[in-house]
Every structure is written in C-alpha cells, then in structure tokens.
Amino acid sequence: MKRATVELKTALGPVTIRSPIVAASGTVGSVVDFAGAGDFSVYGAAVAKSVSSDPWPGRDAPRLSSSGEGMLNAIGIQNPGIEEWTRQVGPRIGNVPAPIWGSTVGHDAAGFAEVATGLDSAGVAAVEVNLSCPNLDDGHLFALDPKASSEVVAAVRSATDLPIGAKLSPNAVDIVEIAAAVQEAGADWVVLTNTVWGAGFDVKTRRPKLRSVVGGYSGAPMKAIAMRCVWEVAQALPELPILGCGGVQSGEDVVEYLLAGASAVAIGTAHFAEPRIGRRVIKQLETYMTRNGIATIEELVGAAEPW
Ligand SMILES: Cc1cc2nc3c(=O)[nH]c(=O)nc-3n(C[C@H](O)[C@H](O)[C@H](O)COP(=O)(O)O)c2cc1C
Numbered sequence: 586m587k588r589a590t591v592e593l594k595t596a597l598g599p600v601t602i603r604s605p606i607v608a609a610s611g612t613v614g615s616v617v618d619f620a621g622a623g624d625f626s627v628y629g630a631a632v633a634k635s636v637s638s639d640p641w642p643g644r645d646a647p648r649l650s651s652s653g654e655g656m657l658n659a660i661g662i663q664n665p666g667i668e669e670w671t672r673q674v675g676p677r678i679g680n681v682p683a684p685i686w687g688s689t690v691g692h693d694a695a696g697f698a699e700v701a702t703g704l705d706s707a708g709v710a711a712v713e714v715n716l717s718c719p720n721l722d723d724g725h726l727f728a729l730d731p732k733a734s735s736e737v738v739a740a741v742r743s744a745t746d747l748p749i750g751a752k753l754s755p756n757a758v759d760i761v762e763i764a765a766a767v768q769e770a771g772a773d774w775v776v777l778t779n780t781v782w783g784a785g786f787d788v789k790t791r792r793p794k795l796r797s798v799v800g801g802y803s804g805a806p807m808k809a810i811a812m813r814c815v816w817e818v819a820q821a822l823p824e825l826p827i828l829g830c831g832g833v834q835s836g837e838d839v840v841e842y843l844l845a846g847a848s849a850v851a852i853g854t855a856h857f858a859e860p861r862i863g864r865r866v867i868k869q870l871e872t873y874m875t876r877n878g879i880a881t882i883e884e885l886v887g888a889a890e891p892w
Pocket of ligand 1: 609610611612634635656658660662715718778779780804805807830831832833851852853855
C-alpha cells in the first residue's frame with residue numbers, strides 16, 4: 586500500500602504484506618462476519634478466530650469483563666470446528682479486502698495439523714498456530730514448553746505448505762527458548778504475544794469477574810508486557826521475524842513495536858471499542874513517518890537507539 590511519500594509494506598519471512606497492521610485473532614470474528622463493521626482495506630492481513638478440529642462450546646458466562654484499562658476474557662475458543670468453519674467461512678474469504686489468515690488450536694499436535702489442512706483447503710493465505718490460549722478447560726498451554734510447542738509446529742509444518750506464524754504466551758518463563766524451538770520446528774515467524782493470565786473480583790458481589798476466575802488479560806496494559814517479549818526475542822534471534830501484539834491503540838504504539846524489533850503489529854482488543862481503528866492507526870503512522878523523514882517500515886524495524 587503506497588500513500589503520500591511513505592511505503593507501508595513489510596515482510597514476515599516469506600510473506601510480504603501491504604501494511605504493517607494485522608487484525609488479531611478472536612477480535613474480528615471469523616473476519617468475513619466483521620467485514621461490514623471494520624475496514625480491512627488498511628490491514629496487511631486479518632486473522633480469523635482460532636478453530637479446532639471438533640466444535641468447542643466455549644466457557645460459561647460471565648466470560649468478558651473490564652479491568653482497569655484492559656479486558657479480561659475467558660471465551661474458551663468457542664468455535665464450530667473446522668468442517669463447519671470451512672462451510673461457513675470458506676466461500677466468503679475472497680469477499681474481504683485483505684488476506685485472511687486462519688488460526689489453528691487443538692488439544693494435541695494431530696488436532697492442530699488436521700485444522701491446518703482444513704484451513705489450507707478453505708483458501709487462507711497463512712496459518713497462525715495458537716499455542717498460547719489461556720482459556721482451555723484443561724489449562725494446557727503448549728507455549729510454556731519448548732518440546733510441546735515444537736511438536737505442534739512440526740505437525741502443522743508437515744500438514745501445509747502455507748506460511749506459519751507461531752503465537753506464543755507472555756506467561757512463558759523463557760520466551761526466547763520457546764521462540765527458538767518453534768523456529769527450529771519450521772515457524773516462519775512468531776506472534777508476540779497472546780493475552781497474559783489475569784483475574785479480577787467484583788467488590789459488591791465478591792464474585793470473580795470471570796466464571797473461570799482466571800482468564801486472558803488484554804488491551805492497553807498488555808503493551809509493555811508483549812513489548813518486552815518482542816525485545817528479548819529480537820535481540821536473541823535476529824533472523825526470526827516477529828509480529829508484535831498487545832495493547833496497540835495508536836500509530837505511535839506501532840512505531841514502538843517496530844523499534845523493539847517487530848516487523849508488523851497486530852491490533853486486538855481495541856477493535857471492540859473502535860472497529861475502524863485501523864484507518865486511524867495508519868494515518869498516525871504515516872504522519873509519524875512523514876514528519877521524521879522515514880520512507881519505509883524497514884527503516885524502523887529494530888531501530889531502537891542504545892543508551
Ligand atoms: C475476546 C478475545 C478473544 C480472543 N480470541 C483469540 C483466539 O481465538 N485466538 C488467538 O490466537 N488469540 C485470541 N485472542 C488474543 C488476541 O488475538 C491478542 O493476542 C491479545 O488480545 C493481545 O492483543 P490486544 O491487547 O491488542 O488485544 C483473543 C483476545 C480477546 C480479547
């Protein structure tokens with residue numbers, strides 16, 4: 586996408602996208618059903634909600650709540666399963682003015698791989714591997730364990746030739762270790778990050794804000810948490826492309842992620858309050874670039890100055 590004097594295209598390994606902003610999984614529905622509310626023409630890609638091999642019912646309500654400037658959620662990846670997803674979404678993928686990436690989730694490597702095959706046949710442009718959802722009933726988080734993460738990514742790698750992004754968790758003790766494991770297993774980039782574990786209580790009822798008590802925390806306060814992950818991985822694994830994700834609300838937030846080492850940035854929770862946020866963020870990014878004499882996104886990637 587070329588506007589005024591700045592070039593917004595960027596690359597995540599083998600994939601070149603026309604704009605450095607991506608719509609984050611789970612915050613724009615299946616993408617096709619959000620197309621009327623959002624404005625996908627300014628995004629480099631939009632990621633559909635994660636889908637599993639069989640239908641998942643999701644968790645009991647309440648499963649969304651505010652907490653400070655952020656949001657707690659415990660949706661539990663409610664989804665219709667890959668077969669039904671393909672029927673509902675597949676034929677409409679071409680109607681959205683942005684490449685659609687699928688997101689696979691599962692209880693084991695074979696389940697992730699089966700979904701990746703289905704997403705590939707449905708016509709998505711890339712596959713995100715959601716190793717990091719904190720809302721699964723069994724509490725299993727692949728992204729805390731390098732071996733489990735690499736087994737899943739290797740299975741998805743064998744199931745599809747599409748580009749693969751591995752979505753990691755800020756709850757990992759050593760994010761670099763996990764990133765190195767998924768890179769070795771064939772991930773083309775890492776998504777840093779999914780939500781961080783959080784909890785909250787209603788002081789009137791004294792009940793937990795979420796039925797599951799613990800859920801995923803997202804939104805503005807996530808920015809510093811995910812940014813630390815981006816920085817550490819970019820420093821340790823400079824050849825591994827990074828899609829930054831967490832708390833993005835403005836063009837300056839995008840610039841910060843790029844400086845930390847991300848090549849592109851996903852916007853999530855902000856879509857709920859402002860479905861057309863992408864257009865504002867891109868305008869702000871263009872203004873920053875023009876005012877600072879920056880012609881390309883590449884010039885900003887990893888360009889933080891040392892003290
Ligand atoms: C309601 C909700 C549902 C989400 N569902 C998914 C999902 O299905 N798959 C996934 O990979 N991430 C999911 N996420 C995580 C977001 O994609 C994103 O990684 C996270 O919210 C941090 O970014 P943000 O602070 O911009 O929201 C979800 C987030 C929210 C708030």
